[in-house]
Amino acid sequence: MVDPLQPAETFVPLLEESAEDLYERAPCGYLSVLPDGTVARVNQTFLDWTGYRRADLVGHRVQDFYTIGGRIFHETHLGPLLHMQGEVRGVALEFRRADGSRLDILVNVVLRRNQGTDSRVLRMTVFDATDRRSYERELLGERRRAERNEDRIRVLQEMVARCASIDRAEDIVAPIVAAGAEAFEATRTVVWLLHPREPVLTVAGSTEPATPPVGLDDAGPEARAVHTAEVVGADGRVVTPLVADGRVLGTVSFYFPAGRQVAVDEVELMRTVGRQAGQALERVRLHEETARRAWQSAFLARVGRDLDEAVGPADRARRLVAVLVPEIAEYAQVDLALGEVAGVATTSSPPSATGTAFADDVIARGPGEHWEIRDRVRETVRAGTADTPLPLAGPDGRQGLLLPLRARNTVIGTLLLAGAPATHGPFQQDFLLDLADRAGLALDNARLAEQDREVARILQRSLLVSERPTDPRFHVATVYRPAVDTLEVGGDWYDAFATSADSVGVVVGDVVGRGIRAASAMGQLRSAVRALAKARCGPAAVLRHMDDFVATLEAGQMTTLAYAELALDTGLLRYACAGHPPPLLLSPDTTPRYLWDGRSGPLGTHTASRTRREAELTLPRGSRLLLYTDGLVERRGERIDQGLDRLAEALDARRKTPIGSLTQEISDGMLAGEGGHDDTCLLALAFDGAPQFHADVPARMSRLSPLRAELDGWLAARQVPEPERYGIVLACSEAMANAIEHGYQGDPSGIVSVTATIDGGILDLRVSDTGRWRAPRATAHRGRGLALMGRLMDDLVIDRGVGTNVLMRRQVRGTTGD
Amino acid sequence: MTDERVTVRGERGCEVVRLRGEIDHGNAELVERDVLSTARTAAGMVIDLTGVTFLDSAGLRCLDRLVTAFRRRQTPVLVVAPDGGAVRSTLDLIGFLPDLLTGTLDDALAELTR
Amino acid sequence: MSAVARNNVTVIGRDTGPAIVFSHGFGCDQHMWRFVTDRFVDEYRVVLFDHVGSGGSDLSAYRPERYASLHGYAEDVLEILAELDLRDVVFVGHSVSAMIGVLAAAAEPSRFSRLVLVGPSPRYLDDEDYRGGFTRPDIDELLESLDSNYLGWSAAMAPVIMGNPDRPELGTELVNSFCRTDPAIARQFARVTFLSDNRLDLSKVTVPSLILQCTDDVIAPAEVGDYVHRNLPNSSLVVLKATGHCPNLSAPEETSDAIHAFLRNN
Incomplete structure (x- = not known):
């Protein structure tokens, strides 16, 4: 070889x-x-x-x-x-x-x-060099492809990293668009998201001109990519589905110039984009959903709390609007005309800053133009079958949703939400309906409470007789609350009346039972107490006579009552309790205490003591005495002494509260959260200090005249006779003029305080300013003002420290209590 | 403007200045200015306080200055303040010259035109 | 950075003599004048430079947007002249540099006393009645060849492709030690050169100019030389016996003689 x-x-x-x-x-x-x-x-x-x-x-x-x-x-x-x-x-x-x-x-x-x-x-x-050149070409091509794919993979890794860090679904757009441009040189990349409920794709993120949604029945590649869950190329673009767990969430469209060939490996990368971005989208959606649910339930709880704080349906409606705008919508409108509450809007509550009592049928609305809701639309909502919000278009072109306000299986009104975010989809319909239900119940509760109060008012009017004593030395305030769950008139009553020129009697009683029989018995008992009291026989005697009275009035038996008489000149209080909770006394500078003496059994009792006892003590001026029925202090699951402690605390916490609102506040506070299964009476008797006049007047000469008229009126009400009144008023006016002229030197922002009391026939008048006294030149007329004051009053003291106090005193004839 | 507070009219050759309502620190200077600018020189001058319901030290000063001004014009002046009225008692209290006071307008005019 | 450093300017010859600037064409650098400059150094202050992207120029100064047309190169020339404070220079431009000189002289005539245009072409592409010598497909083929990097440098490509570019000896050894050109910039320069159309700029030149036209120049054919002569005011045309596109290399004597004759007479 x-x-x-x-x-x-x-x-x-x-x-x-x-x-x-x-x-x-x-x-x-x-x-x-x-x-x-x-x-x-x-x-x-x-x-x-x-x-x-x-x-x-x-x-x-x-x-x-x-x-x-x-x-x-x-x-x-x-x-x-x-x-x-x-x-x-x-x-x-x-x-x-x-x-x-x-x-x-x-x-x-x-x-x-x-x-x-x-x-x-x-x-x-x-x-x-043909072979070498073709080898080079191949190598070069391979290398370019490898470099290109390496670039692409790097770009996609960046995209995945960016997708992983987003926490809002819309943020998915930017990384995908960036990847489209960098990895595939797409001229445009558009992300379409599948609507959660409707078969349409909408463009995600902000695109310059709003692109209309595309239905899934569309012939374009986007819809086809959704159906096939595969990459589809057509019409100058390649569309890859956004996929997570086998579900298509949307698509990404990569646009290419004409003639661009898309290689197989590019298609594979696009598919990867769809999978990676889809998973990121799914994750962020789950996250969003969790966060949304947490927020929604917190929001519902807040709505409940906020509405509970407001009294009356109109106030609650306004509160509701204030809570909803702008967190839920740009505009909210509560309309309660659908139920039986038309006219409630005429409640005298002043309009709040965020809502306005708008028309008879509109309770409250948010900022912006009022939406007219057509009757036909109302009927639709009223039909009550609406389990989805009804879309509406508003006067300003805004989109709105109309929701039924439901309570106790009735649609009582509508809640309109307009503008973002309510109408832009971040909220599930379920949430909005929940919200409307929660609001509906709160509004309806307020409506029922309002009705209760109406009943109570009528009852009060009938109970409080016209001859209720008016005497500056004491005040009486009362509140009556019927049982909420029955609305049946109970047997509680209260009464206050003069027993003599210088004494007042107060009573709170509780007839056993309910309804007409109890109410009728209560009326008779009230009259009887009043008649017996005027006989001036004292509390124990009143009770003894009442025992005799109920012997013939079966419905009156076992009635409990507390009765007290106050001597307005001395402050001596005599009281007796027939099986009734003890009166609560609050004197100045002491803590509240219950008066546990003078106790005996209910009227007509055969089992408890019928030996009627009474007790007495002297009240200092400024004392307050509370009489009440057991409904106020009884609460299920609570011992009676705990209720009594709560009442004492409630009274102690309201030392400064004017007597006029004291009873309402205590009643609201004690009964808050209670079902109100029993009716309740509360009476407060204030043994006031000496009658007092007080006014703070801007330091202007023009205010002298009105103040004089006011002071004159007060003096007249205290039976100060005319000539004396004139002198007192003149002295006061002079002192004020001095304060304005020399204390404030004409500065109108200063305040002049005028205080007057009459006690025991002595008038004390005090005129104070906080200005800086500048000694005037001694002139005849100035001396004349001081001379007038000195001659008109018995005593004149001018006290200059921080500001000036002018104290004047004078005996007055014929005044009350003199 | 003092409107109704000051009206001036001639009567029996005298100028009758009628004051009404309250004259106090708030308006006394205006009253004085109005009277001085309205009242013409006449044989006599009557300042009628019958309609005055309240007069304080500023009002008293106003009266003082009016009387002084008219006297300077050599015009005899009388002040009308009904007996027993609040204004009269104020004037009395402060020691207004009894010679200048009369109880009624008629008395005043009668005295001035005597 | 100064234009002198950027464009690797070399100044030789007589310091006090009038200035003559030699500007190389596409594909080479200032070395292409080496056989010609000898004839000028005794009398002239000779200025040589490399266009940005060629020879010893600063490659980092290459900005595609500046050199997207020949005007950017003309600005470079003007900046060099300004920096050297030169006026009334004789500008000798070869090939595309002939047009760069035309643009520079039109922009700042006071810098120039005379232009010598060696193998000029205001437009390489045929256009209606105009014969530039190349069709669009011709140029596309050229650009594609350059884009694919298959011309000239391919010997050095294999190692680069194999991911071993750190063997500069390949580049110098296999190609040459002269006329260094960055391949990416060369591609861009070719594109700018062969797609340019400066026919309308010819009439803006006011200084006397000489056109040196070679015999048998495939890049700038005789009829292009005639066209330049017709449209360039105050110009003379000399047809050299030299063939090809680079008489400065193939016939430096003849080229230098022609320039000298022109400078003497103008």
Whole structure:
């Protein structure tokens, strides 16, 4: 066998002897070219490679057989280099074959000078670089593809990282769009999200012109990508579905210029985009949903709390609007005309800042123009079957949702929510309906409570007789609350009446039972107590006579009552309790205490003590006495002494509360959260200090006249006779004028305080300012003012410290209590 | 403007200045200005306080200055303040010259035109 | 950075002599003038430079937007002249630099006393009646060849493709030590050069100019030279015996003689 690596001597001489053959058949092309490019000689190998005949080349310029690029390269690079260096090696060039195809070659060129003649020739060896070039092309292509995919994968990894850190669904858009541009050179990338309930795709994120939604029945690639859950290419774009757990959440559309080929590996990457972004979207949606639910339940709880704080349906409606705007909607409107509560809007509560009692049928509305709700729409909602909010278009073009306000299986009104965010979908309908239900119940509760109060008012009016004593030395305030769950009139009553010119009697009683019978018995008992009290026989005697009275009035038996008489001149209080909770006394500078003396059994009792006892003590002025029925202090699951403690605390906490609102506040406080299964009476008797006049007047001379009239009226009410009144008023006016003129020096922002009391026939008048007294020049008229004051009053003291106090005192005739 | 507070009319050759309502620190200077600018020189001048319901020290000063001003014009002046009235008692209390006081307008006019 | 450093400016010759600026064309650098400058150094202050992207210029100064047209290169020329404080220079531009000189002289005539345009072409593409010598497909093929990086530098490509570009000896050894050109910039320069159309700029030149037209120049054919001569005011046309596109290399004597003759007479 012949070893091909060993020279076979027998062949060598045959071929290699021939230099001609060595030239012609060399394994490379060989060209001899004159300096101007004229081909002088060419070997057969080159002819074989190019398909030219020798005659085609020799005598012609070699440049003509290059490609254009080769020709220009020859002129601009190769030629200059040869001139400068004399040779070039391994330069790539392109020849044009006879058949027009391209021949990739590598060329070495040497410039040979003929010594002496200075003639020059270029010797070119030409190597076929076709395989090498195609290999290079492949390598280059592969490398470019690899680099491209590496870039893409990096871009996608960035996208995934960005997607992982978002916490709002809409934030998914930016990373996807960035990936589309960077990974695929998409001219535009659009993210479509599938609507959670409707079969439409909407563009996510803010796009310049709002793109209309696309239905899933659309023929476009987006809808098809949703159906097939696969990448779809059509209409200049490639659409990949956003997929998570096998569900399609939306699509991403990558737009490309015409003619762009999308490679298989690109499609795979797009699919990856869809999967990765889809999972991120699903995660963030779950997160959002959890957060939303937590927020919603907290919000519902807050609505409940806030509404509970307001009294009355109108106030609650306004409160509701205030709570809803702007967190739930830009505009909210509560309309309670649907139920039986039309006209409640006329409640005298003043309009709040956020809501207005608008028309008879509208309770409250948010900021903006009022929405007219057509009757037909109301009927639709009223039909009560609406389990979805009713979409409405408002006067300002805003979208709105109309929700039924339901309570106790009835639609009592409507709640209108307009504008973002309510109408823009972040809230589930269920939440909005829950919200409306919660609000409806709160409003209805308020409505019922309002009705209760109405009943109570009527009852109160009937109970409180017109001859209720008016005497500046005491005040009586009362509250009656019927049992909420029955609305049946109970047997509790209260009464207050003068027993003499200088004494007042108060009573709170509780007839056993309910309804007409109890109410009728209560009426008779009330009259009886009143008649007996006026006989001035004292509390124990009153009770003894009442025992006799109920002997003939069966419904009155076992009635409990507390009765007390207060001597207004001395403050002596006499009281007695017939099986009734003890009166609660609050005197100035002490804590409240229960009066546990003077106790005996209920009226007509046969089991408890019928020995009627009474007790007495002297009240200092400023004392307050509470009488009440057991409904106030009884609470299920609580011992009675705990209730009594709560009442004492409630009273103690309201030392400064004016007597007029004291009973309402205590009643509200004690009964808050209670079902109100029993009716309740509460009476407060205030043994006031001396009657007092007080006014704070701006330091203007023009205010003198009204103040004089006010003071004169007060004095008249205290039976101060005319001439004395005039003198007192004049003295007061002079003191005030001094304060204005010299204390405040005409500064109208100053305040002059005027206080007057009459106690025991003595009038004390005090005029105070906080100005800085500037001593006036002594003039006749100024002296005259002081002289007037001095002569009109018995005592005059001018006390200058911080500001000036003018104290004047004078005996007055014929005053009350004198 | 003092409107009804000050009216001036001629009667039996005298100027009768009738004041009404309350004259106090709030308006006494205006009253004085109005009277001085309205009342013409006449044989006599009557300041009628019958309709005045309240008069304080500023009102007294106003009276003072009016009387002084008219006297400077050589015009005899009388002030009418009904006996027993609040204003009269104030004037008495402060020691208003009894010679200048009469109880009724008629008395005043009679005295001035005597 | 100064224009002198940016454009690798070389100043040789007689300091006090009038200035003559040689500007190289596409594909090479200032070395292409090496056979010509000898004939000028005794008399002239000779200024040589490399266009940005070529030779020893600062490649980092290459900004595609600036060099998106020949005006950017013309600005470079003007900046060099301003920095060297040169006026009334003789500007010798080869190939595309001929048009760069035209643009510069039109913009600031006071900098220039005369122009010498070696193988100029205001437009390489044929256009209606105009014969530039190349069709659009020709140029596209050239650009594609350059874009694919298959011309000239391919010997150095294999190692780069294989991820081993750190062998500069390949680049210098296999290609050349002259006419270094950044391939990416060369592609862009070719695009700007061969797609430019400066025919309307010719009439803006006011200084006397010489057109050196080679015999048998495939890049700038004779009829293009005639066109330039017709449209360039105050111009003379000399047709050289030299063939090809680079008489400054293939026939430096003839080229220098022609320039000298022109400068003497104008």
